[in-house]
Amino acid sequence: MxxxxxxxxxxxxxxxxxxxxxxxxxxxxxxxxxxxxxxxxxxxxxxxxxxxxxxxxxxxxxxxxxxxxxxxxxxxxxxxxxxxxxxxxxxxxxxxxxxxxxxxxxxxxxxxxxxxxxxxxxxxxxxxxxxxxxxxxxxxxxxxxxxxxxxxxxxxxxxPPPTEQRRIANFLDAESAHIDHLVGLQNSVRQKLDERDRASRDTLAERLASRVGELPFRRFVTRIEQGASPQCEAVPRQGINEWGVLKLSAVKGGYFDSAENKRLPDEVEPVKAYEVRAGDLLVTRANTPNLVGDVAVATGDVSRLLLPDLIYRVRLAAGIRADYIVQIALSSRVRIQIESAARGTSQSMVKLRGEDIKEWPIPRATLTEQDNFVREVARGAEATGRLRAVIDRQLGLLSERRQALITAAVTGQIDVSTASGRGIEG
The missing domain is CATH 3.90.220.20 (DNA methylase specificity domains)
Known part of the structure; x- marks a missing residue:
């Protein structure tokens, strides 16, 4: 080079x-x-x-x-x-x-x-x-x-000479620690926003359940199926003319990301029965204890994307909305049940059975009540979403500042004996 x-x-x-x-x-x-x-x-x-x-x-x-x-x-x-x-x-x-x-x-x-x-x-x-x-x-x-x-x-x-190497390393250690502290403060605020959203969702779910009662999820499910995970390439598919297999990270925190997939090699025949369709309710079958049972609705152009064996597709009966189930499944009343039901041989990976999913307590709401519930949850998350955008911008600036300091220091563009990169708090 x-x-x-x-x-x-x-x-x-x-x-x-x-x-x-x-x-x-x-x-x-x-x-x-x-x-x-x-x-x-x-x-x-x-x-x-x-x-x-x-x-x-x-x-x-x-x-x-x-x-x-x-x-x-x-x-x-x-x-x-x-x-x-x-x-x-x-x-x-x-x-x-x-x-x-x-x-x-x-x-x-x-x-x-x-x-x-x-x-x-x-x-x-x-x-x-x-x-x-x-x-x-x-x-x-x-x-x-x-x-x-x-x-x-x-x-x-x-x-540079050894003494200068140590001086630069000490400077960057100190400045990186300071930036890490600021990043930690921003992430702490983000965590509080997440807690606020959860508390708001939990309150709405509790009120709805106490008013309309609950039924086990099996009363609203017609079928639970999982896909397959053939050997794939370690890159996403390039364009919708190629086939891809969803990664676990495609379903995260109630959101679906179609870009999280691995390209299916041309020589591997896709099992089209596993092709994801817009509107599918997806549930992660295996993950860490705090992430297993994560949910999302497949959205956007999902043609030629396949269901892996670590994600369930849950078919719903008439009269129940997938986005309503997502918000109920993210509530503490369901999450506690998921984490207690998950099974595994280690703390790094546990699995959820279809029978466990069917036991989720679901408020027996009408379609109108489901719509209102989803709308109320979205309204509560709108304000915190704006604050998260501000945090993301601050984190981006901190990352840029760190990179600039590192590059300037290791190339000798700044004298680390007198320089300080801490004019960043504002």
Missing amino acids: KSAFEAVPAGWRVTRVDRVASVHARIGWKALTAAEYQEDGYAFLATPNIKSPEIDFKNVNYISEFRYEESPELKLAEGDVLLAKDGSTLGIANVVRSVPRPATINGSIAILRPRGIEPRFLRYVLASSIIQGLINSVKDGMGVPHLFQWDIKRLPVPL
Whole structure:
């Protein structure tokens, strides 16, 4: 790759990743499958575990000692820099500041083991706009986003003297912590808005149920079916002329996102009986305990999108609206029942049976009462929606500020001994 760091301060030089760090990654899975995951054992990190400011060693899968020992070069050590090299999270980087338990990485992460460079400085170089731009240029040229070790090794690295590397890393640590604090405050406000929406929905649902009474959901259901999950490509379908299989993330928080799908290979014949139709009521069959049983109505142009085996399609009898069921299913009275009924062998994934769904308590409202209920819920969410838009803008500005500070610091555009990036609170 041509160096993107055209000008650096006097005393700095530009080198490459492979000259300041060794690069290690899992070559295939050595026949390792998810069926081998254990309740406890050796932490097996995936890209979600490195997305937060601190690496998450708790919400992980676990593998056996044998699997851990068979790849000694992938045993995590303090000072390792982790880089996501596959999928939509391609380019995310983090540094191992401590190893609270023996851990290794899955095939979507590369380990950069620094030699002669401050690990935190290398992590910030990888997070700079310049390196992220280079990574995106590689990603954009591929069907399945992936960084090969050859690409990683050739990434350019500006290299100031060691004392300056530490000074820059300390500066960015402090500024990032400050931005993280502001992000936390914004997310706290968002959480309160979510709680307000839930409380409003719960109040409306309780009032309706006490007035009209309840029936088990089975009285309103004609059929519950699930699809299939053939081997798909790790990219969404391109245009409505291609077939795609919905991902679990297509159903989230009462909303449907048709873009959350995986492309069905041309050689795989689609099972058209599983094609999603606009207006279908969708319920997630398997997920984490707080997300299993999530609901949404399929909307928009959903032609050539297929139902996976982890999402149910619930057929409704006449006289019941799908969007009404969505709002009732999101209420606490149903969510509590879902979480108590969900079954699984671990806390990371539980499943819901069709029989569990049929037991949901549903107020026996008329169509007019259903319409009024949905309208009232929407009216209550309208004001909080405007506030969420403001929060999203603030979070976007904070993200841009972080990126600008990182890029300016690792390229020597600012003197970190005197600079401060904190003129952002307003």
